[in-house]
Amino acid sequence: MTRKPAIEDVALQLFASEGFEGASLGRIADAVGIRKPSIYAHFRSKEDLFLCVFKRTLRRKQYMLLRHILQDTARPFEQTLRELIERLMDDHESDAETRFLLRMCYFPPSALHDQVMALVNPFFAQAELGLIRLLEQPVHSERLRPEGAQEAALAYLTVLDGVMAEAIYTTRAKAARRLEAIWPVYCRGVLIAE
Amino acid sequence: MTRKPAIEDVALQLFASEGFEGASLGRIADAVGIRKPSIYAHFRSKEDLFLCVFKRTLRRKQYMLLRHILQDTARPFEQTLRELIERLMDDHESDAETRFLLRMCYFPPSALHDQVMALVNPFFAQAELGLIRLLEQPVHSERLRPEGAQEAALAYLTVLDGVMAEAIYTTRAKAARRLEAIWPVYCRGVLIAE
DNA sequence: CAAAACCGAACTAACGATCGTTAGGTTGTA
DNA sequence: TACAACCTAACGATCGTTAGTTCGGTTTTG
Incomplete structure (x- = not known):
């Protein structure tokens, strides 16, 4: 009977669209259908x-990423990696969770900057590590240029962020255009020519 | 003797670091050394x-970009384009103008979203066009793969945003790592193999 | 088994602080 | 004398937060 999950969901939505300072507890409470002070029954501030x-969002996204990358390690890695970008574009359009996470990683509330970064840094570090581990599997690494998995992983993350950047400040459709353009470039750049 | 430029400079700094809602007129006035209502002698709201x-920031950045791209169109374009990214990384670290512009393009104040986008879209469109025009010059386009200038330009913008993303949420040094990794990938991907 | 004590989740009322904004006065300069 | 640039005082609204109450459902107890 508790409204706690509803509060978290609405807060997520408003934080994603208005930012931390732009989303007030009053508007959150209104959207949930409770009074503002009731929020303090569940959260200290x-x-x-x-x-x-x-934290909840970070946990879920981490799980999703891991699952996606490890879903079928035998497939050509380009396919897995490209589909991950497409999936994140979809998520960014449809669910507020991805928008919230991206926004707060880029520009956390300035008072919470250090706390947020202490959570985010391990998240990114593990993502990078998981990616490198995937690419270091012999099936994949023997198709890579001698520069190796590390370079391919870092370059991929750059591509990912570049495409998502366009998704943030324009639309999914324009971001898809970018992906179309850069993906063959990326593949030619990291794979050994046949 | 007017403090108008000082107000604009301080507002820029605070908007860049705290966001639109997070930066209050009171704190801006304090930093300038005037009283809050004095701001209304120069700005309506x-x-x-x-x-x-x-608008001022957009104007300056547009001028800077154009100058950089057209500075020496005979040089290998990879050099010009790579230096542009390095320059933007430097700017992002040293001057608030670049941080402000990036932040507000990604996440404009929600009440001003449409007005901001009406200014930003032509800016981006012209940047893309200028880039394509550069790459379509015979000196450069004959070194490009048949996919052409359009693809190379779009891919470049993706690389640029991906590197800047890392500069935003971590540090210049880590962004430089990304650039090191992706730049050879990009060049191999768009240039004709020798 | 029924009464009593407890607890969590919501409420109302209100706090001080700060928000953006307006009105109106002072002062120095053109 | 007129105007621009600043000032003080104060406005109503909203901010995050606290105090104290009510009410329904568990748990403990006589």
Whole structure:
């Protein structure tokens, strides 16, 4: 009977679209259908609410990423990696969770900058590591140029962020255009020519 | 003797670091060394102040970009394009103008979203066009793969945003790592193999 | 088994602080 | 004398937060 999950969901939505300072507890409470002080039955402060939502989101995304990358390690890695970008573009358009996470990784509330980064850095580090591990599997690494898995992984993350950047400030369709353009470039750049 | 330029400079700094909602007129006035209502001698509202600063920044950056791209069209284009990314990384670290512009292109104040985008879209469109024009010059286009200037330009913008993304949420040094990794990939991907 | 104590989730009322903004006065300069 | 640039004082609205209450459902107890 508790509205706690509803509060978290609405907070996520508003934080994603208005930012931390732009989303007020009053508007969050209104959208949930409760009174503003009722939020304090579940969270010690606005910052506490934010951090709870942020941690939850980080946890879910980490799980999703891991699952996607390890789903079928035998497939050509280009396919897996390209589909991951497409999936993130879809998610960014349809669910607020991805928008929230991206926004707060780029520009966390300045008072919480250090706390947020302490959560985000291991997240990114593990993502990079998981990616390198995938590319280092013999099936894949023997198709890579001698520069190796590390370079291919780092370059991929750059491509990913570049495409998502366009998804953020314009539309999914224009981001898809970018992916079409850069993907063959990326593949030619990291694979051994046949 | 007017403090108008000082107001704009300080507003730029605070908007860049705290966001539109996070930066209050009171703190801006404090940093300038005047009283809060004095701001209204020069700007009709907080939104007006923001838009003035934003337009000025857009104008300056547009001029800088154009100058950089057209500085020496005979040089190998890879050199010009790579240096542009390095320059933007430097700017992002040293001057608030670049941080401000990036932040507000990604996440404009939600009440001003449409107005901001009406300014930003032509800016991006012209940047893309200028880039394509550069790459279509025979000196450069004859070194490009048959996919052509359009693909190379779009891929470049993706690389640029991907590297800048890392500069935003971590440091210049880590962004430089990304550039090191992706630049040879990009060049192999767009240039004809010798 | 019924009464009592407890607890969590919501509420109302209100706090002080700060927000953006307006009105109106002072002062120095053209 | 007129105007621009600043000032003080204050506005209503909203911010995040606290105090204290009510109410329904568990758990503990006589």
